[in-house]
Amino acid sequence: MIEIKVNFFSYFKDLTGCETSRIDLEEGTTLEQAMERIREQFPKLESMKRSTLVAVGLEYVAPDHVLSEGEEISLFPPVQGG
């Protein structure tokens, strides 16, 4: 098993009630599979599924990215800088 830290930003913190969380995943778990687990744990994120941006570390990565121990997932709504 690997442990992954999950960070939430903007109003996703309100939807989940926290800024960070941790999930245990099987080795070889992809980002897409991890996202399903995160939505099970935080059902209010389900309604935001289509407008959720996801990063691993500091990068936007593909859903088939295989997660490794020590990586962090960040979830947030569309960005609004400027």
Place this chain on the structure above:
Amino acid sequence: MKRSIHLTKDFIDESVMVSSRTQSHQMGAVIYFSGIVREGEQGKKIDAIVYEAFEEMALHQFKLIFDEIEQKWPIESIRLTHRIGHVPVNESSLWVEVVSPHRQEAFEACAWLIDEMKKRVPIWKHPQFVGD
């Protein structure tokens, strides 16, 4: 390409920024963009916007955007400052300077930079509605 990227809680003093500009003798164009907080948001009156950032990722994503600009246009330098935290109405939340040999590439690079920022740099607005 010279580059400067800052996220700051401090007031952006545009006159100080402009006065610290440098460019080589081959440069013929300087573009400035300043994004100002408007008093209306979502049809309601606000007195400020609180900007939240995933700072480490925001700086990294700006760097990637600057890398792409360097490949696309012959820009000599870009300086960018984005406020985070509380920004009152009528103050600058984003300040950009682009220096290039000719105006066309400066305008294009500046516009593209801001468009890309709005797609991928993790910064969010929290409007502070009057009366809330």
